[in-house]
Amino acid sequence: MKIRVLALFVVLVAWAAIAWGNRLIEVINPAIVPTPAEVFVTTAGALRDGSLVRNLATSLVRVLEGFAIAAAAALGLGVLAALCAPLRTMIEPVIEFVRPIPPLAFLPMFLVWFGLGESSKVAFIAYTTFFPMFIGVAASVLRVDVMLLRAAASLGATRADLLRRVMLPAALPGIIVALRLGFGLALFVIVGAEFIGADAGLGNLIMEGRTYFNPPLIVMGALMLGALGSLVNALLLGVERRFVHAQDS
Amino acid sequence: MSAPKIRIAGVSKSFQSDGRAAAALGGVDLDVAERELLCLLGPSGCGKSTLLNIVAGFLTPSTGTVFVDGRAVTGPGADRGVVFQEYVLFPWLTVAGNVEFGPKLAGAAAAERQQAVARYLDLVGLGAHATKFPAQLSGGMKQRVAIARALANHPSIILMDEPFGALDAQTREVLQDELSRIQRVEHKTIVFVTHSIREAVYLADRVVVMTSAPGRIKQIFDVKLPEVRDRFAPEFTEIEAAITRSVKEEVRKVHE
Numbered sequence: 001m002k003i004r005v006l007a008l009f010v011v012l013v014a015w016a017a018i019a020w021g022n023r024l025i026e027v028i029n030p031a032i033v034p035t036p037a038e039v040f041v042t043t044a045g046a047l048r049d050g051s052l053v054r055n056l057a058t059s060l061v062r063v064l065e066g067f068a069i070a071a072a073a074a075l076g077l078g079v080l081a082a083l084c085a086p087l088r089t090m091i092e093p094v095i096e097f098v099r100p101i102p103p104l105a106f107l108p109m110f111l112v113w114f115g116l117g118e119s120s121k122v123a124f125i126a127y128t129t130f131f132p133m134f135i136g137v138a139a140s141v142l143r144v145d146v147m148l149l150r151a152a153a154s155l156g157a158t159r160a161d162l163l164r165r166v167m168l169p170a171a172l173p174g175i176i177v178a179l180r181l182g183f184g185l186a187l188f189v190i191v192g193a194e195f196i197g198a199d200a201g202l203g204n205l206i207m208e209g210r211t212y213f214n215p216p217l218i219v220m221g222a223l224m225l226g227a228l229g230s231l232v233n234a235l236l237l238g239v240e241r242r243f244v245h246a247q248d249s
Numbered sequence: 250m251s252a253p254k255i256r257i258a259g260v261s262k263s264f265q266s267d268g269r270a271a272a273a274l275g276g277v278d279l280d281v282a283e284r285e286l287l288c289l290l291g292p293s294g295c296g297k298s299t300l301l302n303i304v305a306g307f308l309t310p311s312t313g314t315v316f317v318d319g320r321a322v323t324g325p326g327a328d329r330g331v332v333f334q335e336y337v338l339f340p341w342l343t344v345a346g347n348v349e350f351g352p353k354l355a356g357a358a359a360a361e362r363q364q365a366v367a368r369y370l371d372l373v374g375l376g377a378h379a380t381k382f383p384a385q386l387s388g389g390m391k392q393r394v395a396i397a398r399a400l401a402n403h404p405s406i407i408l409m410d411e412p413f414g415a416l417d418a419q420t421r422e423v424l425q426d427e428l429s430r431i432q433r434v435e436h437k438t439i440v441f442v443t444h445s446i447r448e449a450v451y452l453a454d455r456v457v458v459m460t461s462a463p464g465r466i467k468q469i470f471d472v473k474l475p476e477v478r479d480r481f482a483p484e485f486t487e488i489e490a491a492i493t494r495s496v497k498e499e500v501r502k503v504h505e
Contacts, residue, residue, distance in 0.1 A: 145337075147337045153324070154306075154327070154330060155327060155354060155399075156355060161354055165350075166339070169339070169342075170340075172341070
């Protein structure tokens with residue numbers, strides 16, 4: 001823990017040294033290399049006028065809604081695809097074709113379909129995060145050891161028992177990893193979605209920083225995303241540890 | 250004599266490999282009596298595990314049928330408990346959770362399940378480890394849990410597929426002692442696959458020696474020794490030697 005804090009501190013010191021060093025000898029225009037102090041002042045101001053919390057909350061709600069929709073769909077369809085080979089054969093080529101297309105390529109379509117409001121961002125996040133989560137869930141269920149199923153069947157398990165009491169718990173570690181990846185991706189693309197056609201959110205905040213030439217605002221937005229991402233990741237890691245603590249044999 | 254507990258009638262099995270059918274099991278007829286402990290012995294690849302998997306219902310025979318209590322086997326079921334070489338415990342459940350898995354499926358009440366867990370964990374000497382997870386146990390302890398899990402489900406038959414094969418020699422003998430002791434209490438019908446002749450002579454009422462692939466029954470030995478056996482008694486060594494000669498012939502065929 002101490003080393004983690006120290007590592008962050010070292011990065012902060014390095015940033016400060018570069019920014020203030022640049023002030024002294026002016027290698028590049030000081031206006032485009034904000035110092036920690038400037039970012040701090042900007043953050044304090046954004047906190048005071050409520051814009052930081054408002055933008056953060058807006059982004060977070062979009063991410064949570066989109067992620068929840070995609071997670072539910074990925075869980076349902078992923079388990080179904082793992083259980084049903086014909087369905088898998090049908091879905092696979094479609095997914096393998098759509099998946100490599102960078103989601104941002106479809107963002108304009110989502111704005112056309114869902115308008116400039118919340119639904120276009122939520123739908124876009126759901127679309128983006130669905131594929132990796134679907135593939136992760138299906139693969140985790142498919143990978144469940146056939147011996148575990150045999151052991152349960154010889155103890156009297158029906159097909160429904162096998163699904164509920166063996167496949168799902170055995171696949172849970174892989175499913176949680178898939179959800180973590182999906183959530184990380186959601187934070188990744190929300191910024192892109194908010195760059196175009198949004199009136200609030202961290203992506204919008206960063207875009208404002210660009211439009212009104214306010215580098216400290218851009219850096220603040222980026223740092224907030226980092227903080228949000230690591231916070232959520234830590235939460236999901238905690239969930240994972242709670243459920244998967246004893247599984248390795 | 251009463252009807253056999255298990256009747257294996259004309260069972261053969263071939264697997265498809267590279268488009269050709271490879272015969273693993275070449276027509277086996279065998280009756281197992283109620284409360285009997287029968288060992289299947291043979292060179293590796295002779296199909297003894299295949300035969301056990303067919304009795305368990307995990308595999309369907311290419312020809313023939315297995316009958317349990319006169320009814321044809323069509324799939325796995327709670328009447329035939331299975332103990333695997335690799336333990337195959339449910340890693341997300343505690344020791345107690347594993348043992349009560351079968352009773353829970355059968356809809357047993359919590360108190361009843363608790364009783365079963367206590368009884369069978371005591372029987373295998375793991376009473377103090379009920380709340381541990383499988384990952385925290387040694388191989389020998391895991392296999393004891395697997396045996397307790399099978400017993401707690403009250404099957405009339407237990408199928409054991411080289412259950413002590415992955416254990417070190419000392420642990421292996423300890424578990425053989427325990428199985429012998431448990432069988433004197435529980436009186437299950439047990440089919441036990443092993444490639445250890447000593448283990449077979451120590452545990453079995455009858456030892457079935459199989460031929461090299463495709464496996465058939467080569468010879469059946471009645472082990473007429475007392476219930477509690479001495480691995481160093483002359484009669485023990487005598488049977489061991491006779492079975493060893495029979496198995497060696499088959500092993501030699503594999504290497505020719």
